[in-house]
Amino acid sequence: MDGKGAIKLFYNGSIYTKFDKKSPVESIVVKGDRITFYGTSEESMKRYATIAEQIINLEEKVVFPGFVDSHLHLDDLGSSLTYLDLRGTDSIVELKERLRSYRSRNPGARVIIGMGWDQESFSEGRWPERSDLDGIVNDVPVFLERFCEHAGVVNSKMLDRLESVSFPEKVLPRSRDGRPNGIVKEEAASYFKKVAHDLIGNEVGNLSVASNYLLSLGITSIGFVSCGTESVEYLANEASRIGIRVRAYMRQEEAGGIEEMRMRIGENSYLKINGIKLFADGALGAATAALREPYEDGKDNRGMLIMDSGSLEREFEKYDGRNVQFAMHAIGDRGIDAVIEAVSSFGRDRLVEPRIEHCTVLREDHINRLKELRIGVSTQPAFVIDDWWAVNRLGKERSRLSYPLATLQKEQLKVGLSTDCPVEPPNPWFTVDAAVNRGEREKREILKYSGEERVNILTALYLYTTGSASLLMDSDVGSLEVGSFADFIILDSDPFELQDVRKIRVQETYVGGVSRFRAKK
Template sequence: MQSNMNIINGHFITLENNADDINSITIENGKIKSFNSPNPNFKTIDIKNNIVIPGFIDSHFHLKNYGKRQDMINLKKIDSIDQIVKLIRQKISQHPDIKWIEGFGWDHNLWGGNYPNSEILNSISDKHAIVLTRIDGHSMWVNDLAIQESTYSVEELDSINGASVINQCILVDNAMDPIRKVMPNDDIGDVERWIKVAIENANRMGITNVHDAWQDANIVAAIQNLINKDEMNLRCNGMLGAAHTELLNRFFSNGHLISDLYTIRSVKAFIDGALGSRGAALLEPYSDDKHNCGLILISKDEFEDLAYRCYKNKFQLCTHAIGDKGNQFVLDTYNNALQDRESRWRIEHAQMVHPDDIDKFVPHQIIPSMQPSHCTSDMPWLEDRLGDHRLDRISKWRTFIDKGLKVAGGSDCPIETGNPLFEFYAACTRQDHSGYPAGGWQPQEKVNSMEALKMLTTWGAHAEFNEHRRGRISIGFDADLTILSEDITTCSPQTILNTEVIMTIVGGNIVYRN
């Protein structure tokens, strides 16, 4: 049930032109009813001069994956293979009857940049299939038993279109698919539990709305179950995974799902891999792998057919593209398929774009959906991967905004932490949390604080066709609000990182209170 309330004594950043005139807002039936006229019959919350902003919208999130990875071995920030081996042995000793051992988050750049060999995992166990997903989600480190379970040989995995295998045990991009197909199916109860964990965490971080960037039938059913049980404390804009043909056909036949908390009108596709695992498709070879230009994961004909079907059925197409060749491929396909400026098709990540392709975003107002912390997470090794001459193609937020494009900001959680304050900080500074490098990495692409806030609110609402009801604090808009301890639009960069979320409100309901 939606609450009616007055919020008084706050500093309101509305992203309208009236912020200086507002000292209270009244919420009725989940909407912003009025400014500066508290209803005496409603409960009143004094927020003691804290800062009220439109609720954070994360435009690229993975709800199920966030929750599921809490059940996996956490390999993030581990800087030695020995420690990884120790954690796997601990997991096996604690759960000896589990056949599949999963971990997530390893990054070979933290232990010198060399990929591990196949003997490391094979020496741990020949009775447990071990599958460790890299931090970017685009490669797996597996043991021989996991490969045997797939019934593929290493050579067959390596020959799959859009795939490669390194050191007999690192499966890149499409080489992972046969392993995934033989792993235990997710139980719908587990999917609900994982999504609830993600929702609770998102609410703690001040997030009121996520764009869930790959949904299958289980995720769709789990979210609908949570809504029916009144346990969905987060708005969700779902992207159907393009690989789920039956689900896609059902929605193309039946049309969009539009409701207050849950919308499906988008399709997610993949064109290439990631820079970290050298699977992002490049126009010229990787500087540290001279015979490798990355991977294109789908044929031209397949992608053109998907684009045609999405446009015909009025579904927004949201395509993962990271490398400059991958982005060029998507842009050219989009511009051939689109006939209007309001389809709002998106490129998820748009991390590396050749200068000659920037203007291709403009005619059909293609939305760059970008994650600022990807830039600052990747910057330590990008020069090795790409060479100095290509670094100015990375994370071009300023360039896109100057072209009149609305950049939708997000985190790609659980690849990154999901904290929108960290994304805001990265967008404004292009620095890590210690303030390195001075002045920012490729600083010409920094954005100002109000632009960074719009990336995480107003422009995210635009990217889901809801700019008329979300992303600003305005009369008649959904009462989705985030209350912070600091004014992140004026405080120092370090203060941004230390800012606390005081309260999160979704549709007039307090879903988190510090």
């Protein structure tokens, strides 16, 4: 390829252009923002040394294509870097202490937002309630979100903002006195989350902070799911300056004018609106993921469908012929059923590369249907680590094909990896480790029943680059082949020679041939 722009020659490295096989090259040449050559250092010097503006000695370091995270929440990541961090809390007592400490450090806050707790880890063996929060903060609204982002807890001051909206008890449970107990799930959680963020005001500046953080981790392209119009407007002006490539999937309620928005922002290689995020069901942690059979630990509870197959089809119809890719959240097997039924009934050929987000509780009969309908899957291997309670919730039989990876890959489905960040940490090496070891280091029980779902490191890296790029419908990223964007990372060590890849650090990140992050020495 003979592109326009300055020539940069990188030599004396161990450069992996793609992970379909383990065969690094020594040199790449960048012309403008794309790869124009790869091969030996001797050949690149012979052909390009006299015309290159820059010649960079890689000093035998390892170079990979930039990671492509196919499913994360850029806005929530930005928020999580500044809000009350509740990850790792092991009791309601500790949650309350962290809330107390945060309040004392932020006495002028008009609202408090926290993220990351998991009631399954609490020594009290219960969910936190409004009474727990009221004893610490009763003068400003508080919204503390469970790490899955499908549930939370609020204080009485926040409940006062319920106004005239009503929710069923399954998403807004009540105490004996008839008042909401402060636990909020699904649409009720979404309502109070919006109230909290509205009280804070414009937060789009956090997108830059989040993007720079991702670049420092070696992530160069992302699928930004549940993206709002304010975020799109901000990224239209800032994405190319920041240097991360964003493929946006709009919130359903904000997607009506998608064509006009595409025209207004002027899509480019840094920002494209791919489609719309839909929800078929809830989450396992909140016991709202839709299951065909009841939860093992939940009596008659089978979770809940947020959109059944008919509702999904109506959404397909609304955007028929408008070049919209649907990214459909489906965790439980009944949620997966709804997506499969909707795609089949509507007609796969009328849809643009439909994809399922999570696809956690898989059944054998799903596999052929997913293949036949060519439905892609964005999966999060690190869920295996944090959902340590999964076997208790699903039972042994359902655990066998839950959190699938190797099965999807062997059956040649279109699969990409992701973190669902900030649900999971965005560091790609934690995800790679989870895909390869599947909780062995952490002694996760699910490994006993689903050990065959592990993949080797080469496969994990392929799915996290080329695989995710395919899900995002972007053939220009995810590899360093000739013609691809020059998005690559320089590492401090070779993953193929390490026992624990989680120790790897990125030394430099390039996007479009431009250095966007350099680690301090």
